[in-house]
Amino acid sequence: NNGEMRWTNWNEDDEGGFVDWEGMEDSETGDTIGMLLNLDEGTLTVFKNNRHLGVMKVGLSGSYCWHATCWYANNGWGCSSSVTIRRGEPPGA
Known part of the structure; x- marks a missing residue:
């Protein structure tokens, strides 16, 4: 639950591991992420509660699908809490 990110453009040559991002x-459990x-600027900005x-990723364009995974460093893949993905308004909108 440390906030690292991983991304792909579906090109095996560009596959990378988990990386840190500023912010x-x-x-x-209970936090809202x-x-x-923003496809006009090509950015993915992250909010917590x-x-x-900060901005997690820049240089984005094209079509996207959302995916969330829970990872526990001690136990590998797994998630004891629920993850919900839904459309909403950004804070302050």
Whole structure:
């Protein structure tokens, strides 16, 4: 739950591991993580509990699908809490 990110453009040559991004923070059960995709600017901005954390990714364009995974460093893949993805308004909108 440390906020690292992983991305792909579906090109095996560009596959990478988990990476840090400026502003990332740990998350806990009950936190709300918001992601604002701005295709005009090509950015993905992240919020935690309606607080701006930072820009996770720049240089984005094209079509996207959302995906969330829970990862526990001690136990591998798994998630004991629920993850919901839904459309919403950015904080302050």
